[in-house]
Amino acid sequence: MSAFVGKYADELIKTAKYIATPGKGILAADESTGTIGKRFASINVENVESNRQALRELLFTSPGAFPCLSGVILFEETLYQKTSDGKPFVDLLMENGVIPGIKVDKGVVDLAGTNGETTTQGLDSLGARCQEYYKAGARFAKWRAVLKIGATEPSELSIQENAKGLARYAIICQENGLVPIVEPEVLTDGSHDIKKCAAVTETVLAAVYKALNDHHVLLEGTLLKPNMVTPGSDSPKVAAEVIAEYTVTALRRTVPPAVPGIVFLSGGQSEEEATLNLNAMNKLDVLKPWTLTFSFGRALQQSTLKAWAGKTENVAKAQATFLIRCKGNSDATLGKYTGGASGDSAASESLYEKGYKY
Amino acid sequence: MSAFTSKFADELIANAAYIGTPGKGILAADESTGTIGKRLASINVENVETNRRILRELLFTAPGALPCLSGVILFEETLYQKSSDGKLFVDILKEGGVLPGIKVDKGTVELAGTNGETTTQGLDGLGDRCKKYYEAGARFAKWRAVLKIGENEPSELSIHENAYGLARYAVICQENGLVPIVEPEILVDGSHDIQKCAAVTERVLAACYKALSDHHVLLEGTLLKPNMVTPGSDSPKVSPEVIAEHTVRALQRTVPAAVPAIVFLSGGQSEEEATRNLNAMNQLKTKKPWSLSFSFGRALQQSTLKTWAGKEENVKAAQEALYVRCKANSEATLGTYKGDAKLGDGAAESLHVKDYKY
Numbered sequence: 001m002s003a004f005v006g007k008y009a010d011e012l013i014k015t016a017k018y019i020a021t022p023g024k025g026i027l028a029a030d031e032s033t034g035t036i037g038k039r040f041a042s043i044n045v046e047n048v049e050s051n052r053q054a055l056r057e058l059l060f061t062s063p064g065a066f067p068c069l070s071g072v073i074l075f076e077e078t079l080y081q082k083t084s085d086g087k088p089f090v091d092l093l094m095e096n097g098v099i100p101g102i103k104v105d106k107g108v109v110d111l112a113g114t115n116g117e118t119t120t121q122g123l124d125s126l127g128a129r130c131q132e133y134y135k136a137g138a139r140f141a142k143w144r145a146v147l148k149i150g151a152t153e154p155s156e157l158s159i160q161e162n163a164k165g166l167a168r169y170a171i172i173c174q175e176n177g178l179v180p181i182v183e184p185e186v187l188t189d190g191s192h193d194i195k196k197c198a199a200v201t202e203t204v205l206a207a208v209y210k211a212l213n214d215h216h217v218l219l220e221g222t223l224l225k226p227n228m229v230t231p232g233s234d235s236p237k238v239a240a241e242v243i244a245e246y247t248v249t250a251l252r253r254t255v256p257p258a259v260p261g262i263v264f265l266s267g268g269q270s271e272e273e274a275t276l277n278l279n280a281m282n283k284l285d286v287l288k289p290w291t292l293t294f295s296f297g298r299a300l301q302q303s304t305l306k307a308w309a310g311k312t313e314n315v316a317k318a319q320a321t322f323l324i325r326c327k328g329n330s331d332a333t334l335g336k337y338t339g340g341a342s343g344d345s346a347a348s349e350s351l352y353e354k355g356y357k358y
Numbered sequence: 359m360s361a362f363t364s365k366f367a368d369e370l371i372a373n374a375a376y377i378g379t380p381g382k383g384i385l386a387a388d389e390s391t392g393t394i395g396k397r398l399a400s401i402n403v404e405n406v407e408t409n410r411r412i413l414r415e416l417l418f419t420a421p422g423a424l425p426c427l428s429g430v431i432l433f434e435e436t437l438y439q440k441s442s443d444g445k446l447f448v449d450i451l452k453e454g455g456v457l458p459g460i461k462v463d464k465g466t467v468e469l470a471g472t473n474g475e476t477t478t479q480g481l482d483g484l485g486d487r488c489k490k491y492y493e494a495g496a497r498f499a500k501w502r503a504v505l506k507i508g509e510n511e512p513s514e515l516s517i518h519e520n521a522y523g524l525a526r527y528a529v530i531c532q533e534n535g536l537v538p539i540v541e542p543e544i545l546v547d548g549s550h551d552i553q554k555c556a557a558v559t560e561r562v563l564a565a566c567y568k569a570l571s572d573h574h575v576l577l578e579g580t581l582l583k584p585n586m587v588t589p590g591s592d593s594p595k596v597s598p599e600v601i602a603e604h605t606v607r608a609l610q611r612t613v614p615a616a617v618p619a620i621v622f623l624s625g626g627q628s629e630e631e632a633t634r635n636l637n638a639m640n641q642l643k644t645k646k647p648w649s650l651s652f653s654f655g656r657a658l659q660q661s662t663l664k665t666w667a668g669k670e671e672n673v674k675a676a677q678e679a680l681y682v683r684c685k686a687n688s689e690a691t692l693g694t695y696k697g698d699a700k701l702g703d704g705a706a707e708s709l710h711v712k713d714y715k716y
Contacts, residue, residue: 002557002560002561002564002608002611003560199360200360201360202360202571203571206567206568206571206572207568209564209568210565213560213561213611213612214564220611249616250360252614252615252616252647253360253361253577254571255614256612256613256614257610257613257614257615257646257647258607258610258611258645287647288615289615289645289647
């Protein structure tokens with residue numbers, strides 16, 4: 001076959017399809033120790049292991065949240081952590097129909113000779129690491145490639161390097177039983193209009209799928225995590241329906257039907273924006289051969305973090321807040337979200353940070 | 359946009375969608391003078407302009423045929439020919455709801471240093487030729503790229519050359535109002551199995567869609583004309599269901615949903631085989647965001663030619679034979695063909711000619 005069909009093929013196909021179940025999506029809770037430190041700093045919480053464990057326990061034991069989720073992406077530390085009554089997080093998730101995933105990339109490094117463009121590292125011993133993660137209970141992985149829009153960006157080098165890196169990561173995952181989430185994020189930073197973002201997104205996705213084909217990746221056992229197509233962060237905003245139209249058009253032009261699901265990243269969008277945009281896409285009356293759902297980090301956790309503020313007495317309130325965002329996004333995957341899920345101002349707060357680094 | 363949006367964009371999209379209308383397909387009647395000579399020779403008919411004109415009149419005025427067709431591909435000579443009562447063929451077709459198309463390639467030439475692999479010529483002055491063809495009434499074009507399967511074939515050179523030739527042809531057509539049919543034919547010659555054909559087809563199609571993206575082709579205004587995925591001509595045959603499964607899977611892995619329709623070539627298949635395979639594909643319960651139809655030459659005309667045998671008294675019977683095949687294929691696009699078409703003389707006859715040259 002053009003696609004590599006290893007011993008895990010059936011399982012990969014089944015897992016990818018499950019993650020793409022309409023009504024469900026992914027919680028991206030894979031912030032590295034450094035990144036979660038920034039989040040904690042914003043709510044005056046100390047960045048120590050017990051607090052990191054407490055936050056994730058808060059999220060994973062939120063009543064009613066599980067039915068809205070098909071997967072959670074974890075950082076390596078979290079894969080081996082337990083609840084306060086000693087149950088491994090991965091077991092808790094699996095028992096409740098939520099598949100554990102694992103971030104496997106090792107961050108970005110600059111591409112010399114470019115204008116601040118990057119490539120992602122993490123391929124060394126990736127196969128062995130994937131095997132360990134599979135043993136620990138992970139069944140999907142995530143690798144974030146980053147591109148930017150500028151006068152001469154993204155360059156052909158950046159597109160090729162990132163596409164090939166994603167393809168190599170993807171096949172190694174599949175060899176070791178993990179469904180690879182392919183994430184080629186085109187940053188929102190800039191003053192370009194939505195048409196420019198659309199053109200770049202299409203060019204990048206076309207290169208990504210060519211690379212996946214070259215590397216014999218089994219598309220039925222993958223997921224795509226792209227940016228939505230939007231105006232640049234310094235440009236006037238547009239309606240959710242416009243974002244939906246440009247985004248779905250870009251995907252129809254580049255993502256083969258064999259891919260079971262597309263799980264959007266939220267970038268710097270506020271919780272509410274991200275949900276409204278996802279909802280508009282699912283309401284769009286055009287043929288979409290993959291499900292459109294979420295893989296949100298900040299856009300699922302922002303108000304929850306604020307409500308928690310690191311205090312045990314706030315846990316129930318924070319969990320209720322979390323459920324509201326989960327439910328809202330679950331509805332959005334079905335085109336049923338009616339907006340204003342939480343009166344909380346945090347939900348409308350932009351989470352945009354210029355030159356955002358994980 | 360990533361796609362080039364010419365002044366013809368809306369028209370291209372509408373015409374491409376129309377050609378993909380369920381229940382309809384394309385009659386490929388674009389045999390060059392040399393090629394039609396071979397056909398006429400097989401029924402002892404002299405290869406002169408009048409006979410070529412009479413044959414095409416027979417086809418285009420066959421009662422009941424035009425409603426089964428959305429397009430007819432013509433050779434340049436035919437674009438300017440008229441019926442015996444002085445009506446331009448293009449007008450007859452248009453009035454019958456059939457879009458006239460035009461073959462624009464100038465045949466294949468060998469790629470030096472390869473094992474008999476070829477590239478297709480015809481780019482010189484193509485823009486001007488397309489303009490003239492549009493003025494004459496053509497609304498779509500066709501360009502046939504040819505690849506073969508062998509020990510070391512298709513080579514990366516052959517894949518790249520043919521993909522990029524197709525992409526260049528496609529965008530020139532769109533600049534001039536013609537919907538390009540993209541035809542990367544992988545010859546059936548050989549003793550390979552169906553898996554090999556699938557692998558090669560996926561690789562070739564992935565390269566084509568990367569090239570089309572690079573050249574800013576508007577996919578919504580194109581059609582694809584691929585080979586079906588089958589065992590090689592020297593290998594044991596398989597059932598239509600197996601062909602359908604491998605073919606549709608290959609397309610799911612490579613053809614974006616933005617492409618409105620896929621119009622299969624029949625290669626060396628007999629009339630009945632081609633129809634049954636197309637029917638099986640349309641019965642398959644799986645994701646098919648593009649319509650699956652036909653663009654048959656030999657597989658629509660074989661029994662018609664034999665029945666006609668160049669004799670005026672046979673015209674009516676020959677037209678009936680054409681209607682039988684048109685109706686059968688029309689049903690096959692809906693998955694409702696029952697295999698009960700009155701098999702005309704030669705309908706079950708293989709049309710495979712080793713190393714077939716147009």
